[in-house]
Amino acid sequence: MEKSIQTKNITVKVFRFNGDTDVLPYYKEYKLEVSQEDVVLDVLNRIKWEHSGSLSYRRSCRHGICGSCAVKVNNKGVLACKERVFDLIDLFGDELVIDPLNKQRVIKDLVIDKKDFWDKYDAVQPYLVADVEEEPEKENLVTPDEVEKIADADYCIQCGACYYSCPVIEVNPEFIGPAAFAKAYRFTSDNRDDAKIERLETVSQMGSGVWDCVKCFECAQVCPKDVNPIDKITRLHQQTFQEGVAESNVATRHAVGFKHSIEQHGFLDEGGLVFYSEGPLGMVQHIPEAVNMFKNGKIPMPWNLPKSKNLEEIKKIVKISSTAKF
Amino acid sequence: MAKKLRYALYTGCTAKESTPELLKSTLAVAEKLGIELDIIEEASCCGASHLQDFDDHLSLVLNARNLCYAESREAPMVTLCNTCQLNVSMTKNRLDFDNKLKDRVNQDLSEVGLEYKGVSDVKHFLYAILEDYGLENLKKKIVKPLKNFNVAPFYGCHNIRPSSLHGKNNGGENPYVPNSLDQLIEACGGKPVDYEEKNKCCGFHADLQAPETANKLSGNALTGAVDADADFMVTPCPLCHLNLDVKQKKAGEAVGREVNIPVLHLPQVIGLALGIEPEKLGLNHHVVKAVYF
Amino acid sequence: MVKEPILISATAHYSMGGIPTNIRGQVRKNRDELVEGFYAAGECACVSVHGANRLGANSVLEALFFGRHVGKEMVKDIDNLDFGEVSEADAYNMVQEINYILRNNGIESVSKIRDELQESMTENAGVFRTEETLKKQLEILDSLRKRFKHIRIEDKSRLFNTELQEAIELGHMLDYAKFIVEGALFRKESRGSHYREDYPKRDDENFLKHTLAYMDKDGNISIETMDVTLGKFEVKERVY
Numbered sequence: 113m114e115k116s117i118q119t120k121n122i123t124v125k126v127f128r129f130n131g132d133t134d135v136l137p138y139y140k141e142y143k144l145e146v147s148q149e150d151v152v153l154d155v156l157n158r159i160k161w162e163h164s165g166s167l168s169y170r171r172s173c174r175h176g177i178c179g180s181c182a183v184k185v186n187n188k189g190v191l192a193c194k195e196r197v198f199d200l201i202d203l204f205g206d207e208l209v210i211d212p213l214n215k216q217r218v219i220k221d222l223v224i225d226k227k228d229f230w231d232k233y234d235a236v237q238p239y240l241v242a243d244v245e246e247e248p249e250k251e252n253l254v255t256p257d258e259v260e261k262i263a264d265a266d267y268c269i270q271c272g273a274c275y276y277s278c279p280v281i282e283v284n285p286e287f288i289g290p291a292a293f294a295k296a297y298r299f300t301s302d303n304r305d306d307a308k309i310e311r312l313e314t315v316s317q318m319g320s321g322v323w324d325c326v327k328c329f330e331c332a333q334v335c336p337k338d339v340n341p342i343d344k345i346t347r348l349h350q351q352t353f354q355e356g357v358a359e360s361n362v363a364t365r366h367a368v369g370f371k372h373s374i375e376q377h378g379f380l381d382e383g384g385l386v387f388y389s390e391g392p393l394g395m396v397q398h399i400p401e402a403v404n405m406f407k408n409g410k411i412p413m414p415w416n417l418p419k420s421k422n423l424e425e426i427k428k429i430v431k432i433s434s435t436a437k438f
Numbered sequence: 439m440a441k442k443l444r445y446a447l448y449t450g451c452t453a454k455e456s457t458p459e460l461l462k463s464t465l466a467v468a469e470k471l472g473i474e475l476d477i478i479e480e481a482s483c484c485g486a487s488h489l490q491d492f493d494d495h496l497s498l499v500l501n502a503r504n505l506c507y508a509e510s511r512e513a514p515m516v517t518l519c520n521t522c523q524l525n526v527s528m529t530k531n532r533l534d535f536d537n538k539l540k541d542r543v544n545q546d547l548s549e550v551g552l553e554y555k556g557v558s559d560v561k562h563f564l565y566a567i568l569e570d571y572g573l574e575n576l577k578k579k580i581v582k583p584l585k586n587f588n589v590a591p592f593y594g595c596h597n598i599r600p601s602s603l604h605g606k607n608n609g610g611e612n613p614y615v616p617n618s619l620d621q622l623i624e625a626c627g628g629k630p631v632d633y634e635e636k637n638k639c640c641g642f643h644a645d646l647q648a649p650e651t652a653n654k655l656s657g658n659a660l661t662g663a664v665d666a667d668a669d670f671m672v673t674p675c676p677l678c679h680l681n682l683d684v685k686q687k688k689a690g691e692a693v694g695r696e697v698n699i700p701v702l703h704l705p706q707v708i709g710l711a712l713g714i715e716p717e718k719l720g721l722n723h724h725v726v727k728a729v730y731f
Numbered sequence: 732m733v734k735e736p737i738l739i740s741a742t743a744h745y746s747m748g749g750i751p752t753n754i755r756g757q758v759r760k761n762r763d764e765l766v767e768g769f770y771a772a773g774e775c776a777c778v779s780v781h782g783a784n785r786l787g788a789n790s791v792l793e794a795l796f797f798g799r800h801v802g803k804e805m806v807k808d809i810d811n812l813d814f815g816e817v818s819e820a821d822a823y824n825m826v827q828e829i830n831y832i833l834r835n836n837g838i839e840s841v842s843k844i845r846d847e848l849q850e851s852m853t854e855n856a857g858v859f860r861t862e863e864t865l866k867k868q869l870e871i872l873d874s875l876r877k878r879f880k881h882i883r884i885e886d887k888s889r890l891f892n893t894e895l896q897e898a899i900e901l902g903h904m905l906d907y908a909k910f911i912v913e914g915a916l917f918r919k920e921s922r923g924s925h926y927r928e929d930y931p932k933r934d935d936e937n938f939l940k941h942t943l944a945y946m947d948k949d950g951n952i953s954i955e956t957m958d959v960t961l962g963k964f965e966v967k968e969r970v971y
């Protein structure tokens with residue numbers, strides 16, 4: 113089927129705010145005809161070049177490699193130079209609202225201050241730490257299998273779309289965030305790197321580290337380069353155990369507790385798991401909820417705990433398939 | 439309907455323990471709709487993304503084993519929990535696309551006489567109703583429409599994100615503007631309300647180590663629904679349910695509000711509209727009682 | 732299969748030539764002299780390792796090797812260099828350039844002039860050019876440069892002013908375009924990525940030379956040449 117280039121009429125509402133002159137931000141509406149091949153950046157450029165020269169946004173390479181142009185359209189984080197407007201119309205209809213990645217950090221219009229993003233990025237030492245020979249005699253060979261481990265972590269362009277879509281960042285300013293975790297993994301899985309343990313220690317701190325991720329998959333969904341940060345976060349968790357960096361705390365015991373529970377019952381012993389993770393003292397804080405749950409028949413008595421049929425089979429699997437120790 | 443629907447039901451842990459009402463209501467609804475659910479009693483926990491943090495291989499083998507029992511029933515697997523859905527389908531996806539990995543896993547499974555083949559699909563109950571049973575068919579069976587109720591859908595993360603994984607088993611739900619639950623609420627006669635947090639995270643998976651984070655996220659969701667004038671919320675995920683119902687008080691406190699809003703499981707809402715008595719749907723198990731029913 | 736039209740457009744991949752330097756990265760003032768304390772390396776520089784064309788993937792040499800090498804040379808020199816004199820007038824000129832754009836109340840739009848510049852340069856001074864198209868382009872450039880004096884921008888603020896930035900860049904693009912066109916007119920032969928349809932053959936006798944071009948205050952360009960150091964390799968036609 114042969115098609116010619118289609119066009120559509122849309123209304124675009126753009127977040128405007130000039131920190132020098134405006135007291136409050138506002139939305140300005142523009143009506144445009146867009147074509148099938150237009151990306152969001154084309155829309156912004158047209159507004160800037162044909163309607164309002166003062167509209168400010170970051171852009172540079174315009175082919176998805178510099179990471180400067182990320183914005184939100186109807187709350188979806190996008191790389192402006194990659195996201196096709198027609199795809200957005202399919203999702204949201206013909207009224208598009210373009211916002212900065214984070215409204216609290218706006219400098220001007222769609223330009224935000226990414227200092228928090230970069231500070232956390234720096235915290236994981238986003239570079240190879242190795243004694244590199246000044247005048248090497250031969251290449252430093254890395255095998256395809258070793259490269260495979262780094263996986264897609266290396267494709268990150270630091271656009272910040274994941275970071276400013278992460279719900280934990282919004283409520284916990286200490287949280288290092290998906291992009292920096294993915295970068296940490298990029299080096300902890302690089303066999304030439306010498307700072308693996310140090311990085312794993314940084315990313316496994318309670319409060320700021322990987323254990324504070326709520327596993328919402330927003331970062332995996334939004335990433336325009338398919339870095340899949342939550343997948344890298346999971347691998348960092350695993351590495352902290354593999355490398356003996358994991359300390360015994362409520363989070364690590366919780367993860368390990370699943371194994372014990374499965375081994376004993378097949379299913380979880382939810383109460384037992386919380387007890388194992390929190391310890392007797394930590395348990396106290398859960399008492400009000402536990403009482404409530406008990407009253408409402410949400411806590412089975414030990415003799416009523418569900419057990420899997422074929423429990424012996426599960427025990428055997430846990431025995432032969434376990435690969436991690438704690 | 440041409441053929442009777444039949445699934446291998448993977449209950450997960452929560453529906454057997456802290457949200458028994460979920461299993462109860464699911465079975466009641468299935469019976470009423472004539473859907474056959476064959477419970478996989480041999481199954482183990484899916485690892486809930488936590489075992490995955492510790493031991494990737496073990497969690498793969500355990501999930502593959504669970505899938506084997508759906509395969510031996512020659513039925514697609516149906517799940518009741520978003521996180522089960524995520525972990526099972528992530529396992530399936532990895533094994534189906536990586537033969538080497540599949541061989542490794544099957545080597546372990548062969549020790550207990552099993553083999554993962556990859557022939558059973560895995561679907562959340564929500565999408566089994568929506569995609570397989572069909573909303574039109576459901577509408578025909580509604581006898582007690584939830585008229586005059588404003589209902590806040592709460593989707594939960596692991597059914598909609600990442601869409602690259604879930605897309606083919608959730609009708610291509612768009613994670614930014616999901617609408618399956620909205621449609622279901624409408625089919626049951628209720629009025630879905632729109633609010634910003636409906637596709638956001640409840641924070642469950644960091645409950646123990648970062649309760650402030652989890653409570654704030656749940657608190658935002660609850661107040662979002664309240665402010666949108668919802669009479670109650672509905673979720674397809676028992677873990678979201680725990681955070682929104684059992685921990686409602688703390689969640690409200692975390693965002694400086696007193697909230698009091700019932701949260702129903704998806705099959706409870708369907709069940710009510712089908713005219714099933716509230717007790718059979720386990721409404722009595724909730725901490726915040728759904729006083730309307 | 733669905734057939735859909737896709738957008739294809741030309742993009743700048745690499746800029747051949749540039750700021751002439753010696754092998755230490757010191758910028759040349761002309762054939763014989765250097766500018767003290769001024770170094771260049773990378774794509775902006777022309778240390779003359781590539782000839783009239785750059786092979787794919789070879790900017791690693793310019794950017795990585797010379798970046799490092801020139802940096803090291805700078806370290807060697809730095810102790811023996813003093814800061815040059817900076818006059819208040821120089822600073823004033825810079826400020827004036829910016830203020831002129833901010834305050835000018837003309838009728839021309841930066842984006843329109845830039846569009847016309849880009850389109851006409853692609854058309855008349857792209858890879859394939861002739862004396863006729865180049866001369867035509869010189870006229871277009873003169874008129875665009877005049878119009879540039881009458882631009883007006885909307886954004887008068889001092890905060891992240893990308894409109895101001897685009898205007899300044901356009902001024903530089905107009906200058907740079909003139910260097911390209913005059914250089915192409917001067918070179919009556921075809922070599923590397925410069926293809927004169929009216930002179931399709933390479934002419935080593937007259938043009939195996941570097942072009943050094945200078946712009947005066949009024950925007951006029953004068954040209955001189957400099958010999959090419961050939962080294963080990965003989966000049967060859969690119970046949971792929």
Ligand SMILES: Cc1cc2nc3c(=O)[nH]c(=O)nc-3n(C[C@H](O)[C@H](O)[C@H](O)COP(=O)(O)OP(=O)(O)OC[C@H]3O[C@@H](n4cnc5c(N)ncnc54)[C@H](O)[C@@H]3O)c2cc1C
Pocket residue numbers: 743744745772773774775787788789790791793794
């Ligand atoms: C699409 C594309 C693909 C390419 N692919 C390849 C390839 O596959 N292989 C290959 O070898 N080459 C390739 N090249 C060419 C190569 O990438 C470049 O030549 C090389 O990156 C140039 O490096 P550089 O450091 O010299 O300059 P740049 O990387 O351009 O750096 C110049 C820096 O100067 C800064 N700057 C500019 N003005 C100012 C100012 N006034 N004050 C302060 N800072 C300023 C800029 O912000 C920038 O950071 C490609 C180029 C493009 C465009």
Ligand code: SF4
Pocket residue numbers: 274277278279280281289290324325326327328329330331332341342345
């Ligand atoms: S999965 Fe974790 S890191 Fe990614 S967006 Fe959610 S909370 Fe943030």
Ligand code: SF4
Pocket residue numbers: 267268269270271272273274275290291294334335336337338339340341
């Ligand atoms: S991980 Fe993806 S979304 Fe996050 S900064 Fe990198 S490229 Fe952007």
Ligand code: FES
Pocket residue numbers: 170171172173174175176177178179180181182191192193194
């Ligand atoms: S402009 Fe560079 S990534 Fe969009």
